[in-house]
Amino acid sequence: xxxxxxxxxxxxxxxxxxxxxxxxxxxxTVVGHPLFQDEDEKxxxxxxxxxFYSQQQVKEVVAYAAARHVTVVPEIEFPGHAQAAIAAYPExxxxxxxxxxxxxxxxxxxxxxxxxxxxxxxxxxxxxxxVMFPSPYIHIxxxxxxxxxxxxxxxxxQRMEQLGLADANELQSWLIQQMDDxxxxxxxxxxxxxxxxxxxxxxxxxxxxxxxxxxxLEAAEAGHDVIMAPTEWTxxxxxxxxxxxxxxxxxxxxxxxxxxxxxxxxxxxxxxxxQRILGAQGQLWTEFMKTPEHLEYMAYPRAxxxxxxxWSPRENRNYDNFLRRLPRHMQRLEVLGVNYRPxxxxxxxxxxxxxxxxxxxxxxxxxxxxDL
Ligand code: ACM
Numbered sequence: 001x002x003x004x005x006x007x008x009x010x011x012x013x014x015x016x017x018x019x020x021x022x023x024x025x026x027x028x029t030v031v032g033h034p035l036f037q038d039e040d041e042k043x044x045x046x047x048x049x050x051x052f053y054s055q056q057q058v059k060e061v062v063a064y065a066a067a068r069h070v071t072v073v074p075e076i077e078f079p080g081h082a083q084a085a086i087a088a089y090p091e092x093x094x095x096x097x098x099x100x101x102x103x104x105x106x107x108x109x110x111x112x113x114x115x116x117x118x119x120x121x122x123x124x125x126x127x128x129x130x131v132m133f134p135s136p137y138i139h140i141x142x143x144x145x146x147x148x149x150x151x152x153x154x155x156x157x158q159r160m161e162q163l164g165l166a167d168a169n170e171l172q173s174w175l176i177q178q179m180d181d182x183x184x185x186x187x188x189x190x191x192x193x194x195x196x197x198x199x200x201x202x203x204x205x206x207x208x209x210x211x212x213x214x215x216x217l218e219a220a221e222a223g224h225d226v227i228m229a230p231t232e233w234t235x236x237x238x239x240x241x242x243x244x245x246x247x248x249x250x251x252x253x254x255x256x257x258x259x260x261x262x263x264x265x266x267x268x269x270x271x272x273x274x275q276r277i278l279g280a281q282g283q284l285w286t287e288f289m290k291t292p293e294h295l296e297y298m299a300y301p302r303a304x305x306x307x308x309x310x311w312s313p314r315e316n317r318n319y320d321n322f323l324r325r326l327p328r329h330m331q332r333l334e335v336l337g338v339n340y341r342p343x344x345x346x347x348x349x350x351x352x353x354x355x356x357x358x359x360x361x362x363x364x365x366x367x368x369x370x371d372l
Pocket of ligand 1: 143193
């Protein structure tokens, strides 16, 4: 449950009330799809947007899930995707400047200052989080933390020197290791996105492999537990049919058939590697989804396809058979009042398919370079 971001902090932390009084509200939001707009062309809606879950509400969600044998794993983003926290407590930032809760989408350059005070702050946050969430796992994010500010900050540079760290990637790893030690000492286990491998992987970490499968396989080979979450098959914020006829989404194309053919444990893996792959996760980032109905439309039936992938042996999976069983499942969703995209009409023409193929290759190249 992704609870903190650049654009809003969504969980009550009693020790740090400004995380929600300040950090849960942004003054306005960028309109449309900003990733392909020039900075000076961007249009903002002028409408304040906010909200957060009280600790009592969080406990109710956790209990509701537990009664249905579901464990809710919280994610508290660190040391990137944290601009809302810095807006609430500027001393958490590298510049010390008062920032806004971010009004744009994407990856903010404003990362956390690698100080003992920041580490104590996040240990205190996690202490309250652990009371709300009995989950054995706590997700600390770790993705998309640009290193620019650490490169420029005399404090961060001095910190690296004192700790004998070669570069900003190693500083990130050191920070993650501090969180890992803290969670481990508290009887929990850290999960982080695959960027936590950048400067060396911390001891007890479980890796969520989102930029493809390779980093997950690498972590599994090194003896770490892994959850497969690759963009190409498991990002439910991607289009599920022709973008021309679908509501605005972040991009790309992940139709139902693609999700169904996802293979989290590729054939031929040695058993010690296969056993490290705990399962898979579907991602549903909601910046372009303003209503629960839209969110459900993106989630279903792709979530059903992913569930069947992770809960069935490979030899029992059959897409045509799945499609034959799907209408009964859609009836269930209807009874529950859950929206979904009826299957079908999701194929692209040859030209659009080629564009999508090129787009996937471009993302792969971008991920590869972003790790150098
Ligand atoms: C991610 O999509 N940044 C994990």
